[in-house]
Amino acid sequence: MDLLYSPxxxxxxxxxLDDYLIDDISIKVRDELNKGKFRQVPAEKTxxxxxxxLRHRDCPATLQKEGLNCTECGLCSIGVIKKKADPLGYKLYxxxxxxxVKKIVxxxxxxAVIGVACHEDLSQxxxxxxxxxxxxxxxxxxxxxxxxxxxxxxFEKIDSKY
Ligand code: SF4
Numbered sequence: 512m513d514l515l516y517s518p519x520x521x522x523x524x525x526x527x528l529d530d531y532l533i534d535d536i537s538i539k540v541r542d543e544l545n546k547g548k549f550r551q552v553p554a555e556k557t558x559x560x561x562x563x564x565l566r567h568r569d570c571p572a573t574l575q576k577e578g579l580n581c582t583e584c585g586l587c588s589i590g591v592i593k594k595k596a597d598p599l600g601y602k603l604y605x606x607x608x609x610x611x612v613k614k615i616v617x618x619x620x621x622x623a624v625i626g627v628a629c630h631e632d633l634s635q636x637x638x639x640x641x642x643x644x645x646x647x648x649x650x651x652x653x654x655x656x657x658x659x660x661x662x663x664x665x666f667e668k669i670d671s672k673y
Contacts, residue, residue, distance in 0.1 A: 512540065513638055534634035538647045541637045545644035550671050552623035552644065554600040557672075558615070559625045559665075560636065562650070563607045564658045565589050572605075577615060579605035588662050596669055601625075612636060625668045627660050629653040646671075 519533045549557075563579045566572065567586035572579045583590035589605055596603045604615050609632070624643045626636045629650050637645040646668045652659035 512537065513641065516634075516638065531630040534630040535649075537634045538630070538637060538649065541641070542646055545646060546671070549623050549644040549646050552672070554596075554669075554672055555602075556621050557601050557623040557625065558619060558621045558643075559592070559596055559601050559603040559627075559669075560612055560615075561589055561592065561603065561605045561627050561660075562629075562632070562658065563605050564655050565627075565650075565660060566605070566657075568657060574607065577604060578607070578611055581605055587657075588660055591662055592665050592669075595666060599669065601669065609635070609639075612639075616640065625665070627665060629658075 516533065516537060523533050524530065563574075565588055566579065569586060570579075571584055572581050574580070579589075581589050581593050583594055593603055602619065602621070604611070606612055606615070622643060624640050624645045625648070626633055626640075626645060627648045627650065628636060633647045633649060637647050648660060648664045648668060650658045650660050
């Protein structure tokens with residue numbers, strides 16, 4: 512699948528197809544292929560990556576070396592997801608970009624991952640972490656500022672282990 516991604520992207524562009532079509536297919540296929548294995552990995556061995564663009568414009572959190580330090584202030588969906596994921600044992604990171612993801616991956620022992628991002632970022636992340644049965648949830652509103660995710664879809668991934 513990794514080998515086919517770039518050629519298919521080029522073909523899709525050449526044919527003037529929807530730029531996200533190949534990412535969409537790639538995300539859905541990986542999701543389906545990894546679902547069974549993902550469910551068997553305990554939450555304690557699973558990382559969740561959320562994009563920091565989900566934060567509210569008045570977010571009081573500060574950026575630390577492992578990403579945004581969410582205080583669960585209630586202004587955005589990050590706090591809602593964190594509140595559910597933390598007590599279950601998931602390790603949740605709110606990251607500004609792939610360099611943070613790479614660093615966190617290097618520093619953690621884990622076996623599975625849930626990613627939330629826009630089409631291209633999510634597709635790339637799932638490709639990069641393909642050995643960790645990745646599950647992905649696409650942003651419903653993109654644009655790098657006050658983006659939106661369907662929290663229910665993230666909860667479905669979180670709850671799929673129970
Ligand atoms: S819930 Fe967390 S990330 Fe969202 S605005 Fe509040 S402190 Fe920031």
